Amino acid sequence: MSERGWQITLTFLAFGALLALPAAIPSFYASLLAFMFTYVIAAVGVNLLTGYTGLVTVGHGGFFAIGAYTTALMAKHLGTSVVPGLVAGTVLAGIVGFGLGIICLRLGGAFLAIATLGFALAVGAVLNNWSIFEGREGIQLGKNSVAGLGIKDVGFYYVGLAVMAIVMLASWSIIRSGVGRAFVAMRDSERAAEAMGINLRLYKTVAFAISAAMTAAGGVLFAHHNRYVSTETFGDTWLSVDFLTAVVVGGQASLFGSALGAAFVVMVPYYLGELRDFAYVLNGVALIAVLVFAPDGMAGVLARLLRRVLGRTAREVAPVVDPVSVGRG
């Protein structure tokens, strides 16, 4: 089987396993996994912008918050639940993302990282100070339902799985298209990309918008999962840092990597329990270790292992990713 064949087979197997899993585990774990899915969705969005397009963002927690608060306010004032929140949250975040993309057009590298960090801080400040968002008091969401049917832990697990599948499929479709090639072209060389007829302004802002919308979908689900939003979670920049960590540790420009990385940043603090604050140290160590020893992240390491297991000789195996082009995380 070709490498691509293996990728597709393993993807189907993984989703098949995830479909069957709730039957085999307590509903508490289904709920934990659904929580993880919201991070995976956010990380896939960040990956599209940072991994593929090369625009480093430390501000996507802001879009996550836009998704979460959109659906929370709708739930409070209109009595809606998951699906209307998903539609409104992604559209609104997409529009804000487009605007932020325009503002950040001329920025790259560390300057862009700082500017996006500023965006996350600004969103946090608005949430803290504008009374409709209820600050640290927070907003309660009612019971979750889809199409009028109430859902509990396992039901919500499947909603999360479905949204994650859709976001990943959309991301995959974009990446393998000419538009995805244009994103990567801008990352590798802006000048050459322009010479090939790629409109940098348009494609960068579109990448920002799509990435923001995807991340916001994660935020919408996050709000419904916790049935509560407050600036305790959304008032600072830790979410943004978590998402970027997930993308870099998992493997830039890899969808599977985003899933692995998101699992890492969710599960490490969970298993640390009382020592959860120690997770920030572990995340930092993981970031440095990946950037130094495996710039293509956990997904890259696994891909190399897989190739070895498949019995190819070392000579045939070309390096998966060129360290120079990805070391910019």
Place this chain on the structure above:
Amino acid sequence: MDLLSARGVHVHFGGLRALDGVDLSVPPGSIYGLIGPNGAGKTTLFNCISRFQPYSAGAIHYRGRDLGALGPHDAMGLGMARTFQNINLFRSRSTLDNILIGMHARLGNPLAAMLSLPSGRRREGALRGRARQMAEMFGLTDVLDQQVVHLPFGYQKRVELARALASEPTLLLLDEPVAGCNEEETRELCEIVRAINRDLNVTVLVVEHDMSLVRAICDEVTVLDFGRNIARGAPVEILNHPAVVEAYLGETVAPHA
């Protein structure tokens, strides 16, 4: 009518007049040389044409269309393609992907492409077929799936040419195509450029230092010095032109240079 014409183009960098009223006219079907000593303004004019450099006065027309208000990404859509002085490939991508990115102007509806709609997939299939043909034409079939950063220099040069021609341009702009090439590679490149001009019916504008290449392939040349035109004509006449010899004084104009 000329395919490309520049009239009185001015570019100033602070107090420095990089281009001081330069004219250029490239007839269709030709291989046209733009030469001059270091700092003459060749590359600046080249960048004005490919829209990477704005100019303060004058006009550049391509197929009768004024380029003044256009950006670098518009050039490809009009039928102009360029290469870079030092190879500028999408290094993390394969040969095939590089050529496919070169076809960006023919992507069609981006939404159909992104969503893998039937029309987008059909277009993608057609582009891939065409990209493979381009690769074959440039002897790149063996390295189609290899990351370009790992390819030898000569291959990278050919990938860049294939990428530029993938959009089927009418005018190909080459910025010092043999910079860094040895004699063998230079000869090979001359052959390729001639073939592009003859077989694909592409007009070529080449900025070059290397006189052997200019002599070998150019139908006509324009010589710049200090941002002004100093001569124009067939390569043989030009290389003996008193103003040109003076401009190059101190540099060798001998055949092997």
